[in-house]
Amino acid sequence: xxxxxxxxxILGCTLTAATVSVIILGFFWTPYEPDAMSIAERxxxxxxxxxxxxxxxxRDILSRxxxxxGTTLEIAFLAVSIxxxxxxxxxxxxxxxxxxADEIIMRVNDAVTAFxxxxxxxxxxxxxxxxxxxxxxxxxxxFIPSFARVVRGEFAKQRNMDYVKNAKxxxxxxxxxxxxxxxxxxxxVLLSSIAIGxxxxxxxxxxxxxxxxxxxxxxxxxxxxxLLDAEAYLFSAPWQALSxxxxxxxxxxxxxxxxxxxxxxxxxxxxxxxxxxxxA
Amino acid sequence: xxxxxxxxVSFNDGRKGIAVSGIDLHMEAGDTLGLVGESGSGKTVxxxxxxxxxxxxxxxxxxxxxxxxxxxxxxxxxxxxxxxxKDIGVIFQxxxxxxxxxxxIGRQIEETVKVHCKFSAEERRRMALEVMRLVGLPEPDxxxxxxxxxxxxxxxxxxxxxxxxxxxxKLLILDEPTTALDVTIQAQILELLxxxxxxxxxxxxxxxxxxxxxRRVCKKVAVMYHGEIVExxxxxxxxxxxxHEYTKRLVEAVTTRRxxxx
Ligand SMILES: Nc1ncnc2c1ncn2[C@@H]1O[C@H](COP(=O)(O)OP(=O)(O)OP(=O)(O)O)[C@@H](O)[C@H]1O
Ligand SMILES: [Mg+2]
Numbered sequence: 001x002x003x004x005x006x007x008x009x010i011l012g013c014t015l016t017a018a019t020v021s022v023i024i025l026g027f028f029w030t031p032y033e034p035d036a037m038s039i040a041e042r043x044x045x046x047x048x049x050x051x052x053x054x055x056x057x058x059r060d061i062l063s064r065x066x067x068x069x070g071t072t073l074e075i076a077f078l079a080v081s082i083x084x085x086x087x088x089x090x091x092x093x094x095x096x097x098x099x100x101a102d103e104i105i106m107r108v109n110d111a112v113t114a115f116x117x118x119x120x121x122x123x124x125x126x127x128x129x130x131x132x133x134x135x136x137x138x139x140x141x142x143f144i145p146s147f148a149r150v151v152r153g154e155f156a157k158q159r160n161m162d163y164v165k166n167a168k169x170x171x172x173x174x175x176x177x178x179x180x181x182x183x184x185x186x187x188x189v190l191l192s193s194i195a196i197g198x199x200x201x202x203x204x205x206x207x208x209x210x211x212x213x214x215x216x217x218x219x220x221x222x223x224x225x226x227l228l229d230a231e232a233y234l235f236s237a238p239w240q241a242l243s244x245x246x247x248x249x250x251x252x253x254x255x256x257x258x259x260x261x262x263x264x265x266x267x268x269x270x271x272x273x274x275x276x277x278x279x280a
Numbered sequence: 281x282x283x284x285x286x287x288x289v290s291f292n293d294g295r296k297g298i299a300v301s302g303i304d305l306h307m308e309a310g311d312t313l314g315l316v317g318e319s320g321s322g323k324t325v326x327x328x329x330x331x332x333x334x335x336x337x338x339x340x341x342x343x344x345x346x347x348x349x350x351x352x353x354x355x356x357x358x359x360x361x362x363x364x365x366k367d368i369g370v371i372f373q374x375x376x377x378x379x380x381x382x383x384x385i386g387r388q389i390e391e392t393v394k395v396h397c398k399f400s401a402e403e404r405r406r407m408a409l410e411v412m413r414l415v416g417l418p419e420p421d422x423x424x425x426x427x428x429x430x431x432x433x434x435x436x437x438x439x440x441x442x443x444x445x446x447x448x449x450k451l452l453i454l455d456e457p458t459t460a461l462d463v464t465i466q467a468q469i470l471e472l473l474x475x476x477x478x479x480x481x482x483x484x485x486x487x488x489x490x491x492x493x494x495r496r497v498c499k500k501v502a503v504m505y506h507g508e509i510v511e512x513x514x515x516x517x518x519x520x521x522x523x524h525e526y527t528k529r530l531v532e533a534v535t536t537r538r539x540x541x542x
Contacts, residue, residue, distance in 0.1 A: 162377040169331060169372075170365035170392045170443065184382045 009261025012195075016254035019247075023073055026066030034067040034221055035059065043237045053239040055229065061243050068221035069247050075136050075215075075222070076201035082140025084194055087147020092178050094148070095155030106152065109145040117142045117200070118207055125213045132222075135214050139204055143197055150193045154186040188262060195259030199252050206248050223248050281483060282307040282330070282451060287343035289325050289334070299325040301507040302343070309450065312477055312484045314494030314515065316530065317504030323487045326504075327455045329353075330485070331370045332360040347451070366396045369444030373456040375437035379428040386412075386424030389443040396447055411446045415439075415472055434465035438472070445476060452476075455487045470496050491534050495519060503527050 031051075038058035046053040052061040094102040112120070124138040155178070158164060167177050183190075202223075208214035209224025210231075217225070223244050230240035282305070289300040300322040307313050315323050328334045330345055332352060345352040347368070352360065364370075369392075372378060379388055389411065390404045399407070405424075412420040415438045428436060437457060444452060454473070458466040474497055476482055488494050494501055495515050502512035503524065510524040522528045 162372070162374045163380045165333070166372070166378040166440075167380070167391070168364070169333065169370045170395065171361045171363070172365070172391060172395050173361070176395065181380050181383070185380070 006261045008257045012254050012257025012259075012261055015250065016258060019069065019250055019254060020073070022066060023070045026063075026070050030060075030063035030066050032060035032063045034063040043233065045237070046239055052243045053237065055240050056233055056237065061240060064221045064226060065223070065243050065247050068223045068226050068244065069251065071132070071215060071220050071222040072202055072205050072224065072248075073251070075132060075139070075205045076198050078136045079139035079143060079201045079204075080194060080197040082137070083143025083197060084147050084190070086140075087144045088151045088183075088190065090144065091148035091151030091153075092155050092183070095152035096159050096174065096178050096182070098156065098159075102152070106149070109148055112142075112145045113149070118204055121204060121208060122211070122213060125208065130213045130216055132215050132219055135205065135208060139201055143201070147193060147197065150189060151186065154189055155182060158182045158185060192259045192262040195255045195262065198255045199259070202248060202251050202255070223251075281309045281311075281348060282485070283344070283346040284326075284330070285344040285346070287326070287329065287341070287345060289322070289329055289339055289341050291339050293338070299339075299507055300329070303504070303507075303509045305502060305509070305512075307451075307483055307485065310477070310481045310483055311500060312486065312498040314498035314501040315485065315487045315504060316489060316491055316494050316501060318489060318526075321504040322507040323489075323504055324455055327370070327453050327485070327487055331368060331453055332364060333370075362396075365392045365444070365449070366447050367449050368451050368453065369447070369449040370453045371437075371440050371444050371455070371457050373459050375433055375440050375457075375460060378440055379436060381428055383427075384424065385417075385426050385428065385431065385439050388428075389439060389446055392443055392447050407446055408442075411442045412439075414476075415442045415445065416468075417442065432465075433461055434468065437461060437465075437469055441469075441472065441476075445480075445482070448480065449482060451483045451485065453485045453487070456489070457486075458493060459488075466493070467496075473497055491519065491530050503530065 036059060038054070041050070041054050041058040043056050044050055044054045044058070050060050050062065052065065054060055055064070090105060094105050121138050121142055124142070125134060128134045128138065159182070164177055164181060167181050172181070205214055205222060206224035206227065209222050210227045212228060215222040215225045219225075226244040227241060230237075230244060234241050284303060284305040286302050286304060287300055288298070288302050290298040303322075303326065305313065305315075315326065317323050325334070329341060330347075330352065332355065334341065341353055343353070347363070352363070355363070379385070383391075386405065386408050389408045393399055393404050393407060409420045409424065412423060417423050417435060417438050423431070423435070428439075431439065437460075441457075452473075457473075458469050461469065470493065473484060473486070477484055477497075484497065486494060486498050491501075498515055500513065501515045501518050502509050503518070503526065504510070505524070505526045511518060511522070511527050518527060519531060522531050
């Protein structure tokens with residue numbers, strides 16, 4: 001029996017690859033200087049010279065979207081890296097060793113996840129002050145619990161598997177078992193949560209910058225910041241909001257399709273056997 | 281070499297169940313000892329105790345397990361880890377799931393050497409290929425690069441034996457190593473174990489509920505019943521002249537089954 005192609009994964013990867021290449025291009029080249037203002041060309045609607053029009057300062061929106069998506073992705077990438085690394089460490093240790101530390105950390109985890117994370121982020125940023133760096137740190141820390149929970153569950157499952165017991169029997173140290181043996185086996189689940197994490201991070205950056213507590217007006221453009229700037233001209237110059245909004249949508253759609261395609265599906269990996277049973 | 285004295289194991293769960301109630305076992309270097317008994321008689325628990333795999337918080341262990349003059353029950357986790365895989369190899373029943381599904385066979389066989397000895401990658405590879413040849417894995421160069429799911433059950437069990445044997449342990453503990461395999465493969469694995477014992481001098485503690493299997497490999501046998509050893513001695517002697525009621529039934533079951541087969 002042939003397996004149907006994983007359309008979600010293919011489409012998601014294509015979409016993400018395309019957007020990421022445009023973003024990378026934006027680091028080196030944009031049609032115009034993203035911050036260059038021009039009084040003569042204020043709020044020009046999309047035309048040949050400015051494919052997505054200009055904003056009320058006469059800045060080219062395509063250039064700003066390219067740069068802004070880059071900033072947003074950078075924030076998302078760093079925040080997810082912090083969250084995934086710390087979350088994997090914490091979840092791995094607690095899931096693998098269990099015991100009282102596990103109980104305590106997981107209860108703290110539950111308490112933190114009980115609040116909507118954007119709300120927590122708002123409070124945290126209100127304390128630390130806005131700006132890109134603070135936003136990255138705050139989001140990164142807030143992502144730790146969700147990664148920790150996913151990873152903990154997987155480690156707790158894997159630690160009782162025969163191959164782990166067998167590795168112990170051969171005298172393999174716990175750390176080596178955790179990172180050399182178990183981690184690759186939970187990669188599908190971890191990667192799929194990373195993709196979801198990217199989505200949440202892009203959305204969180206957008207909402208927080210839109211609310212004015214994220215990326216500041218003097219920093220390089222970000223998609224959320226652009227939405228905030230565009231709000232006042234929503235009816236007179238809708239292309240501003242539409243461009244930023246569309247860019248966010250495409251970014252998120254790509255990651256969502258990837259995580260969907262990677263998710264809890266049977267793949268060629270033998271670890272998926274167990275899941276196939278659970279699906280049935 | 282291995283001297284178990286008055287070993288008692290009870291589990292701390294609600295039932296306060298005693299799994300092993302005071303057994304004595306003795307093995308010299310190069311011995312092959314079979315441990316037979318019905319399901320639930322405490323064979324696996326005994327093996328786990330010797331291998332240091334019993335979770336200390338879940339079970340109470342009393343008595344002595346002397347291995348080369350060292351009491352394994354008094355060893356710390358780290359001391360135990362130095363022995364596990366190096367001097368004491370353990371192989372359990374499940375060859376299908378005991379290999380890391382995402383690690384290549386060769387790497388997996390080398391793992392024991394990697395964690396215990398300081399050899400270069402090249403030397404490790406050579407040792408792995410050699411032991412793979414010894415246990416009869418086909419085309420070691422090719423199999424080295426395969427993943428567990430690309431091997432048959434018998435081949436996986438051979439790979440398990442290879443990974444346990446690559447460090448040339450003094451004692452191999454085998455808990456029903458052939459139960460999951462079909463009869464012909466079972467016979468081949470038993471031959472392999474015999475060969476390893478005769479050629480390389482490794483001692484075997486062979487656990488099975490099947491007296492016939494034990495008889496093919498082991499010179500000595502101990503019969504366990506409800507956590508106690510009711511009879512032990514030379515395999516042929518026990519087989520031909522069983523003393524205890526339970527052993528008699530065990531032998532009878534085997535011989536009548538054989539007669540029925542003919
Ligand atoms: N982790 C555990 N917690 C509580 N009781 C246990 C545990 N492991 C084993 N036991 C009990 O110890 C007794 C001996 O079990 P053991 O696994 O040693 O039997 P066995 O002789 O290996 O049987 P089999 O031939 O089925 O493998 C059983 O009564 C079992 O219920
Ligand atoms: Mg058993």
